[in-house]
Amino acid sequence: MASHDSDRRNTLAKLVIGGMSLIGAGLAGLIGAVATPRAEGKTVRWKRAASIFDLPPNVPYAAVLADRHADGWYETRKETVIYLDREGDGYRALSATCSHLGCRVSWDDSTKHFHCPCHGGVYDRDGKVIAGPPPAPLTRVAVRVNKDTSDLEVEL
Amino acid sequence: VKRVAGAFADWLDNRTGFRWLRHHALDEPLPAGTGWWFTLGSILLFGLSVQVLTGIALALYYAPTPDHAWDSVRFITTSVRGGAFLRGLHHWGASVVVVAAVIHLIRVVAFGSYQKPREVNWIVDLLLLLVILGFGLTGYLLPWDQRAYWATVVAINISKLTPGGGEFVATLLRGGADIGALTLTRWYALHVLVLPAVLVTLVVAHLYLMRRHGISGPVTPKAGPSQLFFPHQAARDLTMAVVVGVLMAVLAWKGAPALEPPADPTASDYVPRPEWYFLGLFQLLKYFPGRWEIVGAMVIPGVVMAFLALLPWLDRGRTREARRRLAVLMPFTGGLVLIVTLTVLGARDSAPANVARWNVRELAGASLIQTSERCVRCHRPDGLARPIEAGRIAQPAAWLAAHVDDPEVIAAGIRPAPVGTGTAQAESKAILAALSRLRSGPPPVVDADTTKAHVLVARFCLNCHIIDGVGGKDGPELSHVGVRLSAALMEQRILDPTSVKPDAEMPSFADKITAEDIRAIAGWLAQRK
Numbered sequence: 174m175a176s177h178d179s180d181r182r183n184t185l186a187k188l189v190i191g192g193m194s195l196i197g198a199g200l201a202g203l204i205g206a207v208a209t210p211r212a213e214g215k216t217v218r219w220k221r222a223a224s225i226f227d228l229p230p231n232v233p234y235a236a237v238l239a240d241r242h243a244d245g246w247y248e249t250r251k252e253t254v255i256y257l258d259r260e261g262d263g264y265r266a267l268s269a270t271c272s273h274l275g276c277r278v279s280w281d282d283s284t285k286h287f288h289c290p291c292h293g294g295v296y297d298r299d300g301k302v303i304a305g306p307p308p309a310p311l312t313r314v315a316v317r318v319n320k321d322t323s324d325l326e327v328e329l
Numbered sequence: 330v331k332r333v334a335g336a337f338a339d340w341l342d343n344r345t346g347f348r349w350l351r352h353h354a355l356d357e358p359l360p361a362g363t364g365w366w367f368t369l370g371s372i373l374l375f376g377l378s379v380q381v382l383t384g385i386a387l388a389l390y391y392a393p394t395p396d397h398a399w400d401s402v403r404f405i406t407t408s409v410r411g412g413a414f415l416r417g418l419h420h421w422g423a424s425v426v427v428v429a430a431v432i433h434l435i436r437v438v439a440f441g442s443y444q445k446p447r448e449v450n451w452i453v454d455l456l457l458l459l460v461i462l463g464f465g466l467t468g469y470l471l472p473w474d475q476r477a478y479w480a481t482v483v484a485i486n487i488s489k490l491t492p493g494g495g496e497f498v499a500t501l502l503r504g505g506a507d508i509g510a511l512t513l514t515r516w517y518a519l520h521v522l523v524l525p526a527v528l529v530t531l532v533v534a535h536l537y538l539m540r541r542h543g544i545s546g547p548v549t550p551k552a553g554p555s556q557l558f559f560p561h562q563a564a565r566d567l568t569m570a571v572v573v574g575v576l577m578a579v580l581a582w583k584g585a586p587a588l589e590p591p592a593d594p595t596a597s598d599y600v601p602r603p604e605w606y607f608l609g610l611f612q613l614l615k616y617f618p619g620r621w622e623i624v625g626a627m628v629i630p631g632v633v634m635a636f637l638a639l640l641p642w643l644d645r646g647r648t649r650e651a652r653r654r655l656a657v658l659m660p661f662t663g664g665l666v667l668i669v670t671l672t673v674l675g676a677r678d679s680a681p682a683n684v685a686r687w688n689v690r691e692l693a694g695a696s697l698i699q700t701s702e703r704c705v706r707c708h709r710p711d712g713l714a715r716p717i718e719a720g721r722i723a724q725p726a727a728w729l730a731a732h733v734d735d736p737e738v739i740a741a742g743i744r745p746a747p748v749g750t751g752t753a754q755a756e757s758k759a760i761l762a763a764l765s766r767l768r769s770g771p772p773p774v775v776d777a778d779t780t781k782a783h784v785l786v787a788r789f790c791l792n793c794h795i796i797d798g799v800g801g802k803d804g805p806e807l808s809h810v811g812v813r814l815s816a817a818l819m820e821q822r823i824l825d826p827t828s829v830k831p832d833a834e835m836p837s838f839a840d841k842i843t844a845e846d847i848r849a850i851a852g853w854l855a856q857r858k
Contacts, residue, residue: 208501209500209501210500210501210503210504210505210506210511211505213505213506237726237727239726239727242507244395244507244509244510244511245504245505245509245510245511245514246510247395247396247509247510249509250727250728251507251594252594252726252727273486273614273622274482274483274486274487274614275482275483275485275486276479276482276483276601277594277599290599290600290601291479291483291600291601292611292614292615293615302618302619305615305618306614306615306616306617306618306619306622307618307619308618308619308620308622309619
């Protein structure tokens, strides 16, 4: 009789622990699902960056591109900085985001280099790393000339 | 009355047993010789309590959205009674808590208090340190100013180095693909809900374990009767709390450091620097280029934490005396010296102050913002829009450009801006230059005559001439024209260029500018040396 009782107790204990675990797992799953952001489909399009006549002869030109951007419940503009430059007969577009930790690099005309203000990354005019911690060159952005308008367009 | 109170207390004790709790909490016997070194935990608890209370007070006013975070923090500092002091207390309180936690940790290591049987409490101690740093990290995104934004960019990019799924961790921290509104709400929830819950749990666990094993006491046990916590040690704790409280109040008296301009993802002239207690890590990151980055960002901090966590098992000797534990204390001290050195190096590499002077176009724009009809019609104290202030310009550049050209525009590009005269366009350029510059601070104070000259130069000269690096390239640069030409000669050239130089391409300005204004321009240019 006693062993029958303790069997019942053991079974019941397992049921209670199992039930509580299920509830806990359910709640954890719910919070986990809510806390994990939805993946956003990335749309790539060509955006006008500047007119070819905007480019100064000997300095990379910082073009600020504004794009419609959903920021949570806001409909905002996302501004991206792209450095446009001549390269041979064509053009070159470099992202101004440092490949190290994402700070904004800027062109220093006295040294003819791009400098990152955060951890001292230095890139040359092609975006190659010259000094500091960046693990990769500045990202090259696809660029094309619109023959009709003489505009430079980049792929964002 | 006393009898009634006594009867009530008896009744309450019968129903709740509070006297046992009071006895248990206060009459803890402490080893003889327990002294001031053992007030550090209480100091930490006091600091954390101040953070909780000031945090609640700040939450009464703070709004965690990109539109309102900066403004609500500004509102707290300028309009809430005692608000500047409150924010100061919370800001400096964070530093005090970090310092108290580190000193407490050093004391535990120095006294060997982590040794058996207190290993678990030592782990809890380390977790508490991480939670405290987590508070610091999530806390300084909340004002949503430049420092907040860029510190978060760097922190989230570091998280991408997490082995196996760094991008996923970064997405979780951002709440999406980019840093924005969802990052702010997320970090706010972490700062005010998640971390406090973890903190309270860890503090309770820490106190429970401390009582379970009793405090470790002096390194060499002293003879003598044990001492009750209350009131002897409690008096020491209170004394230290008062000292630290006064220190916090003094630090907070002038408030927290001023807000920086609102977060601006496109700002290129901003030099981000983290809070001082992350400067060591900041400096460390510089030494590991390319694919070695993970060493500075994850491996070294991980090894340091692992070393600390394993201390109770590395140091299993039977003694707590420092000179017999050198094998452990030497590397610990070495690491400490290294962290302090890195922090000092990081602090010395402070942001180069933005030394570039305001150029004439920016100066002219700053004046036009205060005077020109198109701005002050609405932007004045009793006007439709609030006055334009330094450090307060948060609109994107494209919107500003459209708005300055056509003040009624509310959506950039929705209709073509009215075609202005050349002068109006020159003024637009100046106003935009000044607005951009005003993000980071107010313009220098200049007397009225000079300001007038700035506006005239920006209006008429910069279309063709470069001064201080801005302007058109059709004419010669005038940055140092005062070296070559006198005021009288320049006045003559502006009135009638061909009378001085027969083949001059410059048009005459005699019918465009009054003689008095031309004299002002020439006078100003003559001082350019």
